[in-house]
Amino acid sequence: MRTDATKASKQGETLDAMDRASSLKRHDSRMIIHFDYDCFYASVFEAENPALKNQPLAVQQKQIIVTCNYEARRRGLYKLQLITEAKKVCPDVVIVLGEDLTRFRNASKELYSFLRKSIWSGQAERLGFDEVFLDCTDMVNYNIDILNHNDLSHSFFCLDQNDPTIGFQYDASEPFGPTYPPEAGAVSDQDLQLYQRLVLGSHLARYLRHELENEKGYTATVGISTNKILSKLVGNLHKPKSQTTLVPPYDASASSESHVTTFMDSHDIGRIPGIGFKLSQKIRARILGRQPAFDEGLVYGGTKEKVTVRDVRTFLGMGPEMLEEILSGPGSQRGIGGKIWGLIQGVDDVEVSQAKKVPSQISIEDSYTRLDTLDEVRKKLNLLSNSLIRRMHLDLMEDDDDAENTDHGISKRRWLAHPRTLRLTTRPRPAVNPDGTRSRSFNRVSRSLPMPTFAFSLTENVHALADRLVQDSLIPCFRKLHPERSGWNLSLVNVAVTNMAETAADSKDSKGRDISRMFRRQDDVLKEWRIVDEDVAPHLTDDVNDLLEGSVDEDVCSEATPPTSWESDEEVQDNVDVCGRCGLSVPSFALLAHERFHQMPD
Numbered sequence: 001m002r003t004d005a006t007k008a009s010k011q012g013e014t015l016d017a018m019d020r021a022s023s024l025k026r027h028d029s030r031m032i033i034h035f036d037y038d039c040f041y042a043s044v045f046e047a048e049n050p051a052l053k054n055q056p057l058a059v060q061q062k063q064i065i066v067t068c069n070y071e072a073r074r075r076g077l078y079k080l081q082l083i084t085e086a087k088k089v090c091p092d093v094v095i096v097l098g099e100d101l102t103r104f105r106n107a108s109k110e111l112y113s114f115l116r117k118s119i120w121s122g123q124a125e126r127l128g129f130d131e132v133f134l135d136c137t138d139m140v141n142y143n144i145d146i147l148n149h150n151d152l153s154h155s156f157f158c159l160d161q162n163d164p165t166i167g168f169q170y171d172a173s174e175p176f177g178p179t180y181p182p183e184a185g186a187v188s189d190q191d192l193q194l195y196q197r198l199v200l201g202s203h204l205a206r207y208l209r210h211e212l213e214n215e216k217g218y219t220a221t222v223g224i225s226t227n228k229i230l231s232k233l234v235g236n237l238h239k240p241k242s243q244t245t246l247v248p249p250y251d252a253s254a255s256s257e258s259h260v261t262t263f264m265d266s267h268d269i270g271r272i273p274g275i276g277f278k279l280s281q282k283i284r285a286r287i288l289g290r291q292p293a294f295d296e297g298l299v300y301g302g303t304k305e306k307v308t309v310r311d312v313r314t315f316l317g318m319g320p321e322m323l324e325e326i327l328s329g330p331g332s333q334r335g336i337g338g339k340i341w342g343l344i345q346g347v348d349d350v351e352v353s354q355a356k357k358v359p360s361q362i363s364i365e366d367s368y369t370r371l372d373t374l375d376e377v378r379k380k381l382n383l384l385s386n387s388l389i390r391r392m393h394l395d396l397m398e399d400d401d402d403a404e405n406t407d408h409g410i411s412k413r414r415w416l417a418h419p420r421t422l423r424l425t426t427r428p429r430p431a432v433n434p435d436g437t438r439s440r441s442f443n444r445v446s447r448s449l450p451m452p453t454f455a456f457s458l459t460e461n462v463h464a465l466a467d468r469l470v471q472d473s474l475i476p477c478f479r480k481l482h483p484e485r486s487g488w489n490l491s492l493v494n495v496a497v498t499n500m501a502e503t504a505a506d507s508k509d510s511k512g513r514d515i516s517r518m519f520r521r522q523d524d525v526l527k528e529w530r531i532v533d534e535d536v537a538p539h540l541t542d543d544v545n546d547l548l549e550g551s552v553d554e555d556v557c558s559e560a561t562p563p564t565s566w567e568s569d570e571e572v573q574d575n576v577d578v579c580g581r582c583g584l585s586v587p588s589f590a591l592l593a594h595e596r597f598h599q600m601p602d
Contacts, residue, residue: 029137029141030135030137030226030227030351031135031136031137031139031140031197031198031200031201031224031226032133032134032135032136032224032225032226032227032228032230032231032352033133033134033136033201033204033205033208033222033223033224033231034131034132034133034134034222034223034224034228034231034232034235035115035131035132035133035134035208035209035212035220035221035222036130036131036220036221036222036223036232036235036236037111037130037131037218037219037220038070038218038219038220038221038239038240038241039067039068039069039070039240040067040104040107040108040129040130040218041059041066041067041098041104041129041130042057042058042059042067042068042069042072043069043217043218043219044103044104044107045057045059045096046069046217047107047216047217047218048103050217052069052094053069054071055071055092055094056068056069056071056072056074056075056077056090056092056093056094057069057071057072057093057094057096058072058077058086058093058094058095058096059095059096059097059098060083060095060096060097060098061097061098061099063082063083063084064080064081064082064083065077065078065079065080065081065082065083065086065095066079066080066098067079067098068093070240072090072093075089075090075093076089076090077089077090077093083095102390102394104129105129105394107129108126108129108130110216111132111212111216111218112124112126112132114212114215114216115132115134115208115212116134118208118211119134119135119136119139120136120138120139120161121135121136121137121138121139122354123135123351123352123353123354124352124354125352125353125354131232133228133231133232133352134208134352135351135352136201136204139159139204140197140200140201140204142158142161143157143158143200144196144197144200146158147172147196147200152171152172152173153171153172153173154169154171155169155170155171155172156168156169156170157169157170157200157203157204157207159207168207170203170206170207171203172196172199172200172203173199174199175198175199175202175203175224175245175247176202176203176205176206176243176245177202177205177206177238177242177243177244177245178237178238178242178243178244178245179244179245179246179247180234180237180244180245180246180247180259180263181247181259181262184247184259187247187248188249188253188255188256191248191249191250194226194248194250195247195248198224198225198226198245198246198247198248199245201224201245202224202243202245205222205224205243206243208222209222209243219240219241220241221235221236221238221239221240221241221242221243222235222242222243222244223235223236223237223243223244223245223246224243224244224245224246225245225246226250227346227347227348227349227350228273228348228350228352229272229273229274229343229346229348230246230260230263230346230348231246232273233263233264233267233271233272233273234246234263246259246260246263247259250346260345260346261345261346263346264309264344264345264346265308265309265310265313266308266309266310267308267309268306268307268308268309269283269284269307269308269309269311269312269344270284270307272309272343272344273343274339274340274343274348275340275343275344277442278442279327279336279340282326282327283307283312283323283326283327283340284305284307286315286322286326287307287311287312287315288305288307292305292307293305309344312344313344313345319341320337320338320341321337322337323336323337323338323340323341324336324337324338325337327340357416357502358395358396358416358417358500358502359395359396359500360498360500361419361496361497361498361500362388362391362392362395362396362419362496362497363494363495363496364384364387364388364391364494364495364496365384365425365492365493365494365495366380366383366384366492366493367491367492368380368490368491368492368493369491370429370489371489371490371491371493372486372488372489372490377478377490377493378470378475380493381470381474381475381478381493381495382466382467382470384493384494384495385465385466385469385470385474385495386462386463386466388466388469388495388496388497389455389462389465389466389469390462392419392455392497393413393462396415396416396417396418396419396500397413397414397415397416398413398414398416399412399413399414400412400413400414413458414503415456415503416502416503417500417501417502417503418451418456418500418501418503419451419497419498419499419500419501420450420451420498420499420500420501421448421449421450421451421497421498421499422448422449422450422451422452422469422473422474422477422495422496422497423446423447423448423449423494423495423496423497423498424446424447424448424474424477424478424481424493424494424495425444425445425446425492425493425494425495425496426444426445426446426478426481426482426490426492426493426494427441427442427443427444427445427490427491427492427493428441428443428445428482428488428489428490428491429441429489429490429491444492444494445481446481446494447477447480447481448498449473449477451497452468452469452472452473454468455468455469474495579591579594579595579598581595581598582598
């Protein structure tokens with residue numbers, strides 16, 4: 001009975017959580033701006049070589065186009081197009097290799113740092129290389145308070161709390177750029193405050209977009225709303241180099257329909273952030289009453305049989321409980337039904353997280369047409385390991401300016417964190433069916449092992465470390481993952497390091513203090529009390545100077561005789577001894593040290 005009661009209690013808690021998720025309002029006090037850099041990968045090459053901006057440009061990985069600029073798209077090129085087909089469609093296309101991600105990673109960090117420094121809260125979250133969420137709530141709140149409602153068209157947006165002259169002029173009577181819906185109509189009194197906040201958010205987004213282009217040369221498509229999911233999706237409406245604001249009403253009433261509901265209803269269920277491929281397939285299967293035919297039309301997790309948010313929301317009996325039934329299973333998140341029910345209605349209470357100094361994991365992978373021999377596996381693992389170690393040096397190390405040993409003024413490097421776990425993942429390709437076809441599979445298998453310490457060496461070169469990592473760790477791990485000697489055929493291999501352990505440092509958010517740095521800085525800290533052994537002329541009083549010049553009588557001279565004992569500020573010490581060599585009265589506790597003084601060489 002107690003077990004049943006406990007189970008019932010847990011079920012009740014889950015249902016309560018789902019009910020709370022479904023009853024949440026779609027807006028709160030936050031102001032979220034989502035940046036999506038336009039054709040980021042192509043833009044990196046254009047920034048390096050501005051002459052490419054007016055030419056059709058495509059970035060190649062393996063034998064396909066992973067992205068292309070808008071001039072190339074205007075001429076008929078598109079993502080995931082074969083290189084041979086692209087050259088037929090656009091013979092003058094400029095194709096650049098994008099296998100090495102270093103330039104993209106560096107550019108992404110630079111742009112992220114620029115945007116993060118442009119806001120007050122510091123809450124800037126990077127998603128991949130080309131997306132950034134900014135929480136600008138505090139900036140909007142501050143400028144709402146100083147807004148002159150009698151002259152909105154001549155407003156001034158303050159960008160510095162300490163200097164009211166830093167900012168820009170704007171028209172606070174209407175949002176900047178396109179809105180959803182395009183013709184919003186009059187704003188009700190209950191939505192007026194939210195509308196005004198979104199107006200200010202849209203003008204701040206416009207300013208940041210223009211600064212990004214003027215300072216860094218990159219353009220972006222931007223969405224403005226009150227949470228992450230809405231700002232991300234609404235920004236996709238007008239591309240490129242534009243922005244869109246989702247205006248109220250956000251909640252339905254007797255006189256108006258929710259703009260959030262109408263906006264979300266038009267999206268395919270697989271396009272909603274937070275609903276992955278597997279979850280969307282389970283939902284599609286329930287709505288269609290059968291498994292969706294995704295083998296024939298799989299593109300970015302979608303299918304030819306489109307199932308919209310509206311189809312899901314209006315399905316008979318659909319709600320948090322039904323979604324919990326559909327999506328629950330081994331390894332599923334508790335309360336997943338309530339979470340997904342909230343997402344398809346535009347409810348997202350996840351805050352914009354501040355950037356982590358150290359990534360949670362570093363992962364390198366590649367896909368293959370056919371990989372079925374150990375020699376080929378060893379070659380691919382060696383390439384992946386080289387990239388992995390380079391990524392570790394880039395993302396997990398920093399210049400150590402305090403290091404004593406520097407070569408010709410070049411700072412040494414130090415580890416910010418050490419990954420504790422090395423993980424190898426593969427995706428075996430299913431066997432051929434009797435009819436000659438092959439089923440599509442997304443299942444991966446993985447195995448983890450402790451990260452070898454030699455991988456953190458800074459004296460060996462990257463190639464040597466990669467060779468050791470493959471030979472000593474990854475090949476033995478692969479043999480345990482695939483014990484059969486042959487018969488396997490891999491379509492993907494992934495090598496990753498996880499379980500980061502941050503090293504000690506001096507920053508307030510680090511794990512402990514760096515004691516080595518502390519000792520290296522002792523000279524600077526204690527230099528003011530440092531004792532220097534050097535000959536210094538004795539300081540003579542005026543009486544002694546007069547004595548040396550012969551102008552002092554004998555009485556004064558006798559009074560100038562130096563004392564023969566150590567006296568305290570108040571009274572003479574009681575326990576004293578007399579030195580047998582010089583006759584000086586010395587406190588008993590200091591006599592031994594005084595004798596050692598006489599034994600020192602001159």
